Amino acid sequence: MAALLALAVVLLGALCGVADGQAVQTYSQSGGPKHENAYATILYTGTVRDYEFYIATRVMLKSLQSFHPKADTVILASVGVPVPWLNKLAEEGHRIVVVSDVPNPFASPESHFQHRFLHTFNKLLGWSLTEYKRVVMLDADNLFLQNIDELFQCGKFCAAFINPCTYHTGLFVLEPSNATLSNMLSRIASTPNRDGADQGFLTEYYPNTKMLMSPMFDAPVDGSVLDGEMYRLHFGYQMDAGYYYLSHAWHIPCPNKVVTFPSVPLLKPWYWWSYPVLPLGTWWHQHRWDYVGYGHEVPALVLQGTLYLVALIFSLCLRRKCFADWQKDGVKPCLGNRCGSESDWLNPVRVLVGAIITPWTLKVAVAGALLLALAVPAYWIPTTVHPFMAWPIYFLGALALTSAVLAAFPTLPVLPALTPWLIVFLIWSDMANPYWPNIFQKIFLGCVLVAAILSPFLLWAALRLSKWADGVFERIGEREPLMGGIINRTKSEPEACISMAKLC
Ligand SMILES: *[C@@H]1O[C@H](CO)[C@@H](O)[C@H](O)[C@H]1NC(C)=O
Numbered sequence: 095m096a097a098l099l100a101l102a103v104v105l106l107g108a109l110c111g112v113a114d115g116q117a118v119q120t121y122s123q124s125g126g127p128k129h130e131n132a133y134a135t136i137l138y139t140g141t142v143r144d145y146e147f148y149i150a151t152r153v154m155l156k157s158l159q160s161f162h163p164k165a166d167t168v169i170l171a172s173v174g175v176p177v178p179w180l181n182k183l184a185e186e187g188h189r190i191v192v193v194s195d196v197p198n199p200f201a202s203p204e205s206h207f208q209h210r211f212l213h214t215f216n217k218l219l220g221w222s223l224t225e226y227k228r229v230v231m232l233d234a235d236n237l238f239l240q241n242i243d244e245l246f247q248c249g250k251f252c253a254a255f256i257n258p259c260t261y262h263t264g265l266f267v268l269e270p271s272n273a274t275l276s277n278m279l280s281r282i283a284s285t286p287n288r289d290g291a292d293q294g295f296l297t298e299y300y301p302n303t304k305m306l307m308s309p310m311f312d313a314p315v316d317g318s319v320l321d322g323e324m325y326r327l328h329f330g331y332q333m334d335a336g337y338y339y340l341s342h343a344w345h346i347p348c349p350n351k352v353v354t355f356p357s358v359p360l361l362k363p364w365y366w367w368s369y370p371v372l373p374l375g376t377w378w379h380q381h382r383w384d385y386v387g388y389g390h391e392v393p394a395l396v397l398q399g400t401l402y403l404v405a406l407i408f409s410l411c412l413r414r415k416c417f418a419d420w421q422k423d424g425v426k427p428c429l430g431n432r433c434g435s436e437s438d439w440l441n442p443v444r445v446l447v448g449a450i451i452t453p454w455t456l457k458v459a460v461a462g463a464l465l466l467a468l469a470v471p472a473y474w475i476p477t478t479v480h481p482f483m484a485w486p487i488y489f490l491g492a493l494a495l496t497s498a499v500l501a502a503f504p505t506l507p508v509l510p511a512l513t514p515w516l517i518v519f520l521i522w523s524d525m526a527n528p529y530w531p532n533i534f535q536k537i538f539l540g541c542v543l544v545a546a547i548l549s550p551f552l553l554w555a556a557l558r559l560s561k562w563a564d565g566v567f568e569r570i571g572e573r574e575p576l577m578g579g580i581i582n583r584t585k586s587e588p589e590a591c592i593s594m595a596k597l598c
Pocket of ligand 1: 272
């Protein structure tokens with residue numbers, strides 16, 4: 095046995111070794127520059143969002159590649175990025191440059207530092223790519239609508255304002271320079287920084303106020319490269335997706351070239367739950383679907399869907415069976431299947447259970463179980479799958495778990511127990527309806543109003559469930575105070591309960 099185990103370990107080690115060896119070869123071979131300019135982005139590990147940024151980076155670069163840029167696409171990958179990811183990126187035509195993370199002096203536990211910004215100073219390493227004349231640095235949350243190669247004609251530093259006073263560092267043009275890089279690195283810690291990230295640093299290093307006064311970039315028609323210090327880029331290079339939602343259309347009179355999603359971190363377009371609130375998520379997923387696929391997540395989704403289906407069928411059968419059985423025998427079911435003879439009442443376990451199970455603990459348990467039934471499936475679904483795959487699995491899962499609660503408490507009234515699920519489903523359906531003309535109507539008519547209309551039903555369900563819990567205990571009266579009304583004892587009860595216990 096031990097020998098077998100040792101053999102397995104050795105084999106596994108050998109396999110990993112082989113995989114590693116190949117990987118190093120593959121991505122170091124993707125090697126040198128092929129063009130005089132480059133698009134570059136950073137990829138690092140060390141936050142909970144590593145995988146989704148790997149996917150988002152691939153989607154973003156694929157959307158860029160679809161416009162056939164005449165430039166390299168470079169990944170500044172931190173040392174810790176998994177080798178299979180680098181292989182995939184190299185295979186998709188990107189040049190991998192492995193870098194060490196730039197230390198973040200603001201990442202102290204006592205500050206309000208956001209951990210997701212831990213390695214964003216790596217973006218400064220774009221200045222180290224001195225084999226290129228110009229580099230356009232890109233965040234993973236951009237999507238392209240046009241070719242933007244004209245940006246390589248811009249000056250030493252160019253960026254776009256997505257609000258009136260701060261430019262955005264989700265896309266900027268830089269002229270690589272070792273001298274600038276070392277100057278920046280030496281000043282990170284001493285420069286005031288609003289967010290402890292690259293944005294806070296750059297908007298001080300190349301001040302917002304100076305950028306505001308800089309000329310607007312207009313690509314020279316003769317293709318020549320501007321060599322001024324700073325230029326503003328028009329808003330179309332960093333179209334904030336938020337503007338789409340004002341009218342569910344692009345009504346901004348800038349040439350719309352690159353859409354960015356700088357919104358609340360938890361509403362990034364790749365999260366399945368951001369639809370139907372923010373329907374551009376399906377546009378992002380159209381890109382993922384076309385270029386990257388869902389190979390990693392589909393097995394998990396299929397497995398979850400199957401488990402939920404089995405759980406649903408099993409719960410339905412269980413409940414029907416139990417129900418039929420105690421109706422037939424004319425007894426109420428025993429809570430927790432604890433049934434037995436009179437002498438059993440002295441059993442300390444039963445005394446303890448009797449003390450713990452009161453109408454209130456029963457109410458809390460049922461309410462908690464119903465809420466968990468709604469929450470747990472959402473938690474398990476992989477975060478970056480297509481909303482059209484995720485939502486059906488979510489509703490199936492929530493329904494299956496609600497049925498499991500109904501099976502666990504066979505006398506629980508069905509409609510009140512199903513009400514929370516129904517309400518979530520109705521609100522979702524109303525919000526997902528494609529006819530809401532803008533985000534405000536979607537939220538207020540699609541969500542708030544419907545929630546208000548449906549809330550009396552929730553109240554009704556809560557009252558019904560509460561009455562049910564009280565009813566379970568009332569039947570006992572004073573005869574068996576210790577069990578707090580667990581069972582309505584009739585003559586035939588012990589046998590009925592034993593058969594119940596077998597069934598359930
Ligand atoms: C910048 O530094 C890198 C790494 O030290 C070096 O390979 C590169 O040649 C330098 N570039 C210039 C233009 O000096």
